[in-house]
Structures are given as C-alpha cells and as structure tokens.
Amino acid sequence: MFKKAQVQLTLFYSILFLLLFWIFSFGLYFWMDHSFGERYISRVRQAQQQTGQHEGVFEDTKTAIVTIAGDVALDQLRDILLALNGAFILIIPTLSWFLAKKTLEPIVIAHEQQKQFVSDASHELKTPLSIMAGKMEVILKKDRTNRDYKQTIISNKEEVSRLTGLVESLLFLARDDQGKYVMQAEAVDLTDIINAVCAQLQHRIKDKNIAIHLRSTNDNLIVSGQEDLLQQLFFNLLDNAIKYTPSLGTVWVTLKKTKQAALVSIRDSGIGIPHPELKKVFDRFYRVDPARSSSKGYGLGLSIARTVVEKHKGKIEITSVEGKGTTVTVLLPYYESR
Ligand SMILES: Nc1ncnc2c1ncn2[C@@H]1O[C@H](COP(=O)(O)OP(=O)(O)O)[C@@H](O)[C@H]1O
Numbered sequence: 001m002f003k004k005a006q007v008q009l010t011l012f013y014s015i016l017f018l019l020l021f022w023i024f025s026f027g028l029y030f031w032m033d034h035s036f037g038e039r040y041i042s043r044v045r046q047a048q049q050q051t052g053q054h055e056g057v058f059e060d061t062k063t064a065i066v067t068i069a070g071d072v073a074l075d076q077l078r079d080i081l082l083a084l085n086g087a088f089i090l091i092i093p094t095l096s097w098f099l100a101k102k103t104l105e106p107i108v109i110a111h112e113q114q115k116q117f118v119s120d121a122s123h124e125l126k127t128p129l130s131i132m133a134g135k136m137e138v139i140l141k142k143d144r145t146n147r148d149y150k151q152t153i154i155s156n157k158e159e160v161s162r163l164t165g166l167v168e169s170l171l172f173l174a175r176d177d178q179g180k181y182v183m184q185a186e187a188v189d190l191t192d193i194i195n196a197v198c199a200q201l202q203h204r205i206k207d208k209n210i211a212i213h214l215r216s217t218n219d220n221l222i223v224s225g226q227e228d229l230l231q232q233l234f235f236n237l238l239d240n241a242i243k244y245t246p247s248l249g250t251v252w253v254t255l256k257k258t259k260q261a262a263l264v265s266i267r268d269s270g271i272g273i274p275h276p277e278l279k280k281v282f283d284r285f286y287r288v289d290p291a292r293s294s295s296k297g298y299g300l301g302l303s304i305a306r307t308v309v310e311k312h313k314g315k316i317e318i319t320s321v322e323g324k325g326t327t328v329t330v331l332l333p334y335y336e337s338r
Pocket residue numbers: 236240241243244245268270271272273281286287288289296297298299300301302303325326
C-alpha cells in the first residue's frame with residue numbers, strides 16, 4: 001500500500017524537480033543569449049571612455065568580437081547545462097525516492113500504530129464475549145437450578161461491566177485521536193478530587209490492608225480542568241498503586257504547590273517496574289507482565305492518564321525501582337481567573 005504511494009510520490013517529486021531545473025536552464029540560456037551582446041558592448045564602451053579611446057576604433061571591430069565571444073560563452077553555458085541536466089536525470093529520481101520515503105515515514109508509523117490498536121482492541125473485546133458465550137452455552141445445554149442461572153448471570157454481568165469500561169476507554173482515546181474531544185475546563189480543586197478517588201477505592205484499600213498516607217498542603221490547589229477527566233486520571237494512578245502493591249504495603253499521596261504548577265505524586269511500596277519497561281508503560285495495551293498481578297487490566301490506564309494530562313497541558317513522569325516501588329508525578333497548571 002505504501003510502496004505504491006512511494007513510487008507515485010517519487011515520480012511526482014522527480015517530474016517537479018526536473019521541470020524546475022529545465023525551466024531554470026532554458027531561462028538562463030535564453031537570457032544570456034538575449035542580453036550578452038548588449039552587456040558586452042556597454043562594458044567595452046565603458047572601458048573606452050575610461051581610457052579615452054575613440055569610439056570609432058571599437059565600432060569597426062565590434063560585430064566580430066561580440067559574435068565570437070558571445071558564441072563561445074553560450075556554447076560553454078549550454079555544455080555545462082546539458083551535463084548538469086544529464087547528471088540530474090540520474091540523481092533526482094534517486095533523491096526523490098529517499099525524499100518520498102522520508103515524507104511517508106510518519107504516516108507509515110501512525111498507520112502501523114492504528115493497525116496495532118485496532119487489532120489489540122478487537123482481541124480484548126473478543127475475549128470477554130467468548131467467555132460469556134461459552135458460559136451461556138453450557139448453562140443452556142440442560143435444565144439447571146435457579147442458583148446456577150443466577151451465578152451465570154452474575155458472572156456475565158461482571159464481564160459486561162468490564163466490557164463497558166473498556167469500550168468507554170476506547171471511545172475516549174479514539175475521540176481524542178480524531179481531535180473530537182472538546183474539554184470543558186473550569187476551576188477544579190485537586191484536594192477534592194484526590195479525596196473522592198480515595199473514597200472510591202476505599203474498599204480495595206481495606207481489602208489489601210494498604211496504608212494510605214495523604215500529605216496535603218494547606219493552600220488550595222486549584223487547577224484548570226475537567227473534573228471527570230481529572231478524577232479518571234487520579235483513579236487510574238491510585239488504582240495502579242494499589243493493584244501493584246502487595247497486601248500490607250504503603251501508598252503515599254502528596255499534594256504540593258510549586259511555582260508554575262500544582263504537583264501530585266503517588267508513590268507506592270509495590271513490585272516496581274523493570275527499568276527497560278518504563279518507556280513503554282504509557283503505550284496503549286502495554287502491560288509489563290500480566291502474570292505479575294492477579295487482577296485483570298487492559299493496559300490502557302496509563303495511556304488514558306497521559307492523554308488527560310496532555311489535554312490539561314500538564315506533565316506526567318514515572319520512576320520506579322523493581323521490587324521497591326513506583327512514583328508517578330503529575331504537574332498541572334493552575335487555574336487563572338480572567
Ligand atoms: N504503580 C505501579 N507499580 C508497578 N507497575 C505498574 C504501576 N503502574 C503501572 N504499572 C505497570 O504498567 C502497566 C500499564 O499500566 P496501565 O496502563 O494502568 O495498565 P493496567 O493497570 O490495566 O495493566 C501495568 O500493566 C503494570 O505492569
């Protein structure tokens with residue numbers, strides 16, 4: 001698909017450059033041909049005036065001199081232009097081929113990423129659907145007790161809610177890719193957001209016996225943003241901190257005021273991330289090693305977090321030491337009232 005585009009683009013560039021050079025060559029040649037005589041005569045006249053020679057001396061020989069000198073110069077120019085054009089017929093298509101390749105490179109990369117995204121998304125959507133279909137087939141094979149039916153419905157309901165979450169995440173990323181997601185920014189208090197997210201995750205924190213240390217500043221941390229998106233951002237980060245920290249571990253949430261931006265850091269005493277993997281954790285569907293955690297995930301949490309931060313013109317950074325823990329730091333610009 002892209003090879004054909006590269007050939008077409010090479011052809012287009014080659015024709016364009018060769019045409020431009022031909023126009024330049026012909027233009028130069030005809031201009032020289034046209035103006036050489038006049039310029040030559042005016043120079044010789046100038047020289048005569050300076051040396052005080054009589055015009056008549058020049059008049060006698062001018063036609064011969066001008067014709068011979070002009071012809072020699074034009075012949076030389078024609079030879080040079082022909083040689084250059086000959087060389088360019090070989091050089092320009094080769095250059096155009098590489099130029100076309102360079103032009104198409106970002107498009108090829110974006111296309112590959114899109115293809116990978118669609119294939120990963122389809123795979124993730126298919127798995128829970130197959131599980132649900134399988135369970136329903138089994139239960140319908142013969143008469144069952146009400147308890148069996150109820151159990152199948154409950155387990156399918158869980159799969160449906162996971163699927164809904166996945167579809168919502170995919171829709172958000174797809175709409176953002178298309179530039180269709182318009183953010184409704186307002187003044188948002190980050191302390192409120194963090195408290196709401198902690199409350200949302202309360203039962204999981206308790207289940208795993210994780211200690212949460214919230215260190216907050218007395219100042220208000222008001223940023224410009226969309227509340228539900230910011231809630232989603234910190235939910236994803238805190239959810240990871242809890243998910244990848246073994247029972248009885250600790251999570252530190254710090255809210256700080258810095259000169260340019262509000263800072264929130266979420267540090268955990270969990271399993272950490274191996275150094276080479278750190279660059280990839282923001283990629284869509286990337287999970288370090290799905291076997292490391294018993295809970296399921298799609299590997300979209302951090303890509304959504306990064307998208308949300310970028311939409312808010314903020315910064316997100318992750319550092320980690322394997323076996324010791326992970327720290328995610330988010331910087332968000334303050335709200336400025338107009
Ligand atoms: N706090 C953390 N501690 C250890 N590993 C983490 C942490 N946060 C993220 N990761 C790693 O980064 C991967 C991507 O995270 P995320 O996009 O949230 O996906 P998910 O949580 O669904 O697996 C995770 O699968 C995990 O391997």
